[in-house]
Amino acid sequence: MSATSTTEENRAASSAATGRSVWADLFQRLIFALAIKPFMILFIGLRVSGRRHLPEKGPFILYANHSSHLDTVSLLSLFPTRRLRELRPVAAADYFERNRWVSMFSRTFFNTLPIARRDISQTNNPLKGMLSAIESGQALIIFPEGTRGSGESLGAFRSGLSHLVEQAPGIPVVPVALVNMGRSLPKGALIPVPFFCEIRVGEPRVPSGARSEIRRELEGALRNLLEGGR
């Protein structure tokens, strides 16, 4: 009895944090279980290494290279569907909130955390939302390049990730290399080509020090992973 009420409370608390209804959670789980996970296994043939490095529970920050709309979907598909509620892909508001349909779609299917990419000021601070999500125990998925690249090389990191890590000290940060996603579904394409895609999860790290050091460490870790290292 008491166990049930605790999960109920948790659910209520987390739904309050995401501003999502229980129905949206359920809908997202169904879509992942029935469509996205089978698609990743049977169509994309996703190969995963280092799955053991994924933290058992939040809060944590997962960051990856970005070249495709498949990136977020494939990352989310690594987790059991009951954990989708705690996973928040950080999404550019100017793209994923460009109209109410896109907004509803990305919030329902991917549980996005929209942030401002432009006109940043004290009051319009993208870190605020991310920090409060971390405080409520959620995990963030961040693409520090800030946009989708060609998939051939890692772009320069924007400063957001290192700001975030600096202000949320002690939170594990997990580098993830995404391979071939940009070949399967490049920018501008609508239909994916079933190239085998690969996800390499690196060891979680807890960087500290100056922002520039944090940034260098995280960029280096991802670059190593992309080049086939651990």
Added chain:
Amino acid sequence: MSLSAFTELSPVWRMGAILLGVLVLASAITVILRVLQPKRNFSELSARVASWWAMAAVFFGAVAVSDRLALVLLAFLSFWAMKEYVTLLKTRPADHSGLVLTFLAVPIQYYWIWIGWYGMFVIFIPVYVFLILPVRLVLSRETAGFVASASQIQWGLMAFVFGLSHLGFLLVMPPTLDGESNGRALLLFLVFVTEISDVLQYIWGKTFGRRKILPSVSPDKTWEGFLGGIATTVLISIGLRFLTPFTVAETAIVALMTTLAGFGGGAVMSAVKRDFGVKDFGGLIPGHGGMLDRVDSLCYAAPIFFHYVRYFHY
């Protein structure tokens, strides 16, 4: 009594019983080897045998249950083989839409088989896709690397979709002229002969192999493996004559043709892997590599066997 029960089985189920026997024998040999040579590592062999059990169960299961189910399985086989090949290609961003078309061709090719339209099945990829695919690539307006892309993609379609799909058309062939066999039994004969030939060539080569046959392409292939494996396979195939409409001599000739074609397919795919600089096409089947590492010989054996049977027995 058990023998009479065996002969009363339909040819397909008789083949199933033989398959079970062969697998049990393979597992027994693995166990005996482990006991005899406890210091040697047989994990690779065990993985291979375990994978053979799984592959045989899935393939024979599908063929025994329904030809429609088996057709879906074969379509998936072509799709997966094509995936493995295309992933290793150096494709250009401009190839995207052409590749979408390429993968669309897989279900379409198997649809012709599904509805039994032989004329379309046999020209769809060599004629229509061959003509349309380069046009689709041209529409991307990128000429650098065009010939390489167009020809490499078409080559993959010919081998892994067109070639392999002959297994599917065999499956839907009606009883042969003399009424002694049908497509399903012929499919089991072809696949068993091709695969057992691969295995026997490997075993003969491992045991007696001295003289390399294609050292720069597949360093493991030897003349001893090639000759021993093919000779044994031809003998075994005569024992499987109940699946076919062939006479004894004809069975031997067909088996020889099939295994030679299979050897050619295996050698060609080895050269492809060499060119790409990889050892295996993937990691789908433990101990074997990717799907392509297992069906490489079938890409060649299937069309050769199919057209022989269709010409002389239908």
